Amino acid sequence: MTIHHPPASDVSDTEQLRDRIAEVLTRARQRTLTLTDCIDEAELVAQHSRLMSPLVWDLAHIGNQEELWLVRDVGGREAVRADIDELYDAFKHARSNRPALPLLDPTQARGYVGTVRDKVWDVLERSDLRGAPLIDGGFAFGMIAQHEQQHDETMLATHQLRTGPAVLTAPAVPIVTTPVTGEVVVPAGEFTMGASTEPWALDNERPAHRVRLPGFAIDAAPVTNEQYLAFIDDGGYERPELWSERGWAHRQEAGLVAPQFWERDPAGHWWRRVFGVLTPLRPHQPVVHVCWFEAEAYANWAGKRLPTEAEWEKAARHDPATGADRRFPWGDAEPDEATANLGQRHLEPADVGAYPAGATPAGVHQLIGDVWEWTSSDFDPYPGFHAFPYREYSEVFFGGDYRVLRGGSFGTDPVACRSTFRNWDHPIRRQIFSGFRLARDLRPGEGE
Structure with missing residues (x-):
């Protein structure tokens, strides 16, 4: 032999x-x-x-x-x-x-x-x-x-x-004094959406396919507590015109008045409960524990919209200067402590602007880690989808009442987080570590 x-x-x-x-x-x-x-x-x-x-x-x-x-x-x-x-x-x-x-x-x-x-x-x-x-x-x-x-x-x-005394500990997150603000224009054109070279990419990330998008603007950072508080103070939870019909019905039924785990003291100051510890609301931290309907209402109040899933991925992967579609916003290197808040290294999102090494070449920050970001897209298969290795991972969820979330949170491990990774949940869910950023269509002549 x-x-x-x-x-x-x-x-x-x-x-x-x-x-x-x-x-x-x-x-x-x-x-x-x-x-x-x-x-x-x-x-x-x-x-x-x-x-x-x-x-x-x-x-x-x-x-x-x-x-x-x-x-x-x-x-x-x-x-x-x-x-x-x-x-x-x-x-x-x-x-x-x-x-x-x-x-x-x-x-x-x-x-x-x-x-x-x-x-x-x-x-x-x-x-x-x-x-x-x-x-x-x-x-x-x-x-x-x-x-x-x-x-x-x-x-x-x-x-x-859970209620009761705190049992989890982790180092404090980075704090910034000058948060990232503004928006970034993403030019019109094609990019490759989905995974082609990731050996452990899951079936709903495949197959990779070319997608052409018109130009759009996307916020340079997720919406912060300070920005969301302005929505609350302007009566955002009391104005049905800002909410979809389903969203308003859910807001009333669930009694939503603020993100989950927010509490206001008798003096009018807001606090947030973080794994059993009550802490003052940090203004520059991405808002977390909001459902899709809350994100949609905020977007309407701000005069913008949630990005589509394709827009989010193009902003996270595509470098218009080189035409390359990268694994992560910063390039192809695996995430580390300088680029993203992942892996339960901390127990909450870091302030916006805390990871400049993780920004895209165009200046979009914290697309990976900190908070899962709601998109406007339903959870549907890509063209040519093939279930592997079992239908129950993705296929049975397609066409249901789910919205796509992207980017991972502080609680997501790097092995389960990449620019092509797709998460999904019902639009009423907010116990997950979910936030959002906004996008908008370009005005005539803008971005040319």
């Missing part, structure tokens, strides 16, 4: 990829444990909001997805706990009903995810990370790392909703 050894360069590339996979999986698990080890068992099994699962459900669900895709599918190994597959199938049980299920208790859940991860390390070591689409380039491992980090961000949102 003849054994064909891969070229040395291929072996080196495979080892580098294996190290990269090990790093993102380890980082995700460390964060998962941070979010679940900081509270007692009673808090882990409690449902802190009907919008969210008990944290112990998220913990075991993370392990179950890892077992399904990496242990059983990629590795071809026997099941660890086939008996719990249905319990942790997100499509079989609504979040509001999950506390009533016979879930694994915290000790069982921790033991389960640990056993699964031990098996995954063996699968990773034995895989050449080439061949079928699911494994080529380590896709399945990257998908699972992103899945865990997405649930970590969901668990972080659950922590924001």
Whole structure:
């Protein structure tokens, strides 16, 4: 029998990829444990909001997805706990009903995810990370790392909703004295929308395709607390003409008077509750925890509009001076502490202008990190979309009542954040770390 050894360069590339996979999986698990080890068992099994699962459900669900895709599918190994597959199938049980299920208790859940991860390390070591689409380039491992980090961000949102003493800590965010203001004109023309070279891009980011847009202007920074407060002070929540019919009905039904977690004291000063700590409202911080309807009403009040998803991505990726479509606003390098507020490094958005190294060449700031940004676009497939590796990741959501969010938040890990990454949610949702920036059409002769 003849054994064909891969070229040395291929072996080196495979080892580098294996190290990269090990790093993102380890980082995700460390964060998962941070979010679940900081509270007692009673808090882990409690449902802190009907919008969210008990944290112990998220913990075991993370392990179950890892077992399904990496242990059983990629590795071809026997099941660890086939008996719990249905319990942790997100499509079989609504979040509001999950506390009533016979879930694994915290000790069982921790033991389960640990056993699964031990098996995954063996699968990773034995895989050449080439061949079928699911494994080529380590896709399945990257998908699972992103899945865990997405649930970590969901668990972080659950922590924001829980009551009681603060349990999470992080360094303070950067503060600026002179915030970024103004807008940037993006010239008319084509750009490449969607992922073509990202090996771990998910199915809804594909296929890459050319899109032609007219010129438009986009704000250089997300809308800040100070700017949003002016909307409130001008009666923004009391003026139905600023709201769509659906938006106004929701504002009345939900009793919206300010972003979620804002509180006004008897003296009229505004405060914001941040993971159990009441802090004075910071004027230059991007507004966070607003729903799509609130963003739309603010845009109408300001005489502008929300950007389309394509406009947002062109502003974030396309360099009109060179014609290049880059991975990130600042270029192709991975995010770091100088370019973006990501990965739960801090526990809130940084002031606008805090990351000048992360701006686009044209001067649009903080498109990545800090707050997810609502766009005006529905969540629909790109031309030529193909579901992979399962319909339930994206396809079943197309055509529903969802709006696209872009850019990631302070709670989004870099592995699950890029200029092509698409998030989506119902327009009434605001427990997520959502903000927005504005855009407008160009006036005749402007931008020529």
